[in-house]
Amino acid sequence: MDIDSIRADFPGLREWTYLDNAFICLYPRQVREGYDEFLDQWMTFSPKGAKTILGEWLDKANHVRGMLADFVGAAANEIALTTCTGSGLNIVINGTKWEKGDNVVFPVNEHNPMDTTTLRRNGVESRPVKVEKGRVELSDLEKAVDDSTKLVQVSQVSYVNGFRFNLKEVSEIAHDHGAKVLVDSTQALGALATDVKEEKVDYVSAAPYKYLMGPAGLAFLYVSSEHLEDLEPDRIGWKNQLWDGEHAEEPLDGFKTAEKFEYGTIHFQGAYGLEKSLEYINNIGIDKIEKRVLSLTDHLWSRLSELGREMYTPPGNRAPIVSFYQNDSVEVASKLMLEKVKVTGREAHGGHIRVSSHFYNTREDIDLFIDKLSEYPA
Numbered sequence: 001m002d003i004d005s006i007r008a009d010f011p012g013l014r015e016w017t018y019l020d021n022a023f024i025c026l027y028p029r030q031v032r033e034g035y036d037e038f039l040d041q042w043m044t045f046s047p048k049g050a051k052t053i054l055g056e057w058l059d060k061a062n063h064v065r066g067m068l069a070d071f072v073g074a075a076a077n078e079i080a081l082t083t084c085t086g087s088g089l090n091i092v093i094n095g096t097k098w099e100k101g102d103n104v105v106f107p108v109n110e111h112n113p114m115d116t117t118t119l120r121r122n123g124v125e126s127r128p129v130k131v132e133k134g135r136v137e138l139s140d141l142e143k144a145v146d147d148s149t150k151l152v153q154v155s156q157v158s159y160v161n162g163f164r165f166n167l168k169e170v171s172e173i174a175h176d177h178g179a180k181v182l183v184d185s186t187q188a189l190g191a192l193a194t195d196v197k198e199e200k201v202d203y204v205s206a207a208p209y210k211y212l213m214g215p216a217g218l219a220f221l222y223v224s225s226e227h228l229e230d231l232e233p234d235r236i237g238w239k240n241q242l243w244d245g246e247h248a249e250e251p252l253d254g255f256k257t258a259e260k261f262e263y264g265t266i267h268f269q270g271a272y273g274l275e276k277s278l279e280y281i282n283n284i285g286i287d288k289i290e291k292r293v294l295s296l297t298d299h300l301w302s303r304l305s306e307l308g309r310e311m312y313t314p315p316g317n318r319a320p321i322v323s324f325y326q327n328d329s330v331e332v333a334s335k336l337m338l339e340k341v342k343v344t345g346r347e348a349h350g351g352h353i354r355v356s357s358h359f360y361n362t363r364e365d366i367d368l369f370i371d372k373l374s375e376y377p378a
């Protein structure tokens with residue numbers, strides 16, 4: 001990895017020691033080319049040949065759906081473009097056929113726990129699983145799951161402290177009871193190589209504005225082809241159902257594509273940007289990125305330990321996020337920000353600071369952060 005030329009692509013790095021990718025990423029300059037292409041095309045109204053401008057946008061959306069599919073090891077018909085992570089999670093909840101007495105299992109510290117009105121109206125029980133010492137024990141998750149469990153919802157990587165689930169084991173537990181696994185991968189994709197088929201998960205929802213370096217307002221949902229016919233679209237519009245005057249016409253491909261969950265106009269400009277971010281990541285290679293991110297995590301962990309900080313992230317965790325307990329965490333993060341060092345400070349969960357590196361960070365970034373942090377008592 002030619003780190004100097006990579007860093008030169010990120011204008012934000014000229015000013016910032018940026019260690020807050022779990023919040024929002026920095027953009028490389030190449031992403032602007034995508035946004036500009038969209039704007040230029042619209043301003044000059046110049047789609048190619050006889051194609052309408054909408055045809056051009058829909059083609060780009062198709063292309064990006066395919067890129068996302070390749071990126072997570074899925075097929076293109078298993079990907080729907082959505083607006084945010086929560087949108088995909090709700091599509092799964094609302095499209096599932098519930099029966100009174102069913103239950104849904106999720107860790108207490110999920111970012112978007114799916115305890116929804118749909119579930120309450122259908123008499124479905126929510127079963128939060130405890131988090132202890134920063135981790136969810138699979139044995140606790142297993143105790144909560146029974147034959148009435150229809151969904152197990154987890155984040156691949158926790159937004160709070162980076163706790164990373166072994167998705168394959170979660171899938172085994174759920175599937176043994178006939179339940180499906182719904183994963184929020186927003187804090188993982190772009191940093192950790194992920195193959196949805198290897199992990200045997202059923203649904204994945206993710207937003208790309210963190211490690212995927214993509215847009216805000218465009219996200220995606222993976223639905224395993226096994227469930228494409230069963231899961232019903234929870235909202236309808238011109239894109240997934242045409243009305244012929246008297247009847248609804250047969251929906252897209254007889255319901256065999258996740259595109260059926262796209263019901264209206266997509267954040268097309270975002271798709272132009274996301275194409276460039278995915279190209280950028282693919283050009284480096286996600287395996288190389290993961291290796292670098294995890295080695296930065298190791299370095300950060302050992303520097304924080306030297307400083308005597310009490311860790312909130314469990315030991316041995318393999319993820320981009322490292323969190324530690326800190327007095328006056330919000331104030332310390334604000335003061336660091338004034339010195340152009342960006343991390344997240346939170347009062348929740350005992351007051352902690354969350355640090356999250358990406359491939360464009362260096363050990364020097366981490367050492368500089370540690371130097372500044374050492375000025376504050378733990």
Ligand SMILES: Cc1ncc(COP(=O)(O)O)c(C=O)c1O
Nearest residue numbers: 084085086111159184186187207
């Ligand atoms: C794990 C996780 N999921 C989802 C989100 C964002 O949710 P949405 O895309 O619905 O705004 C975040 C944002 O911090 C997150 O950390």
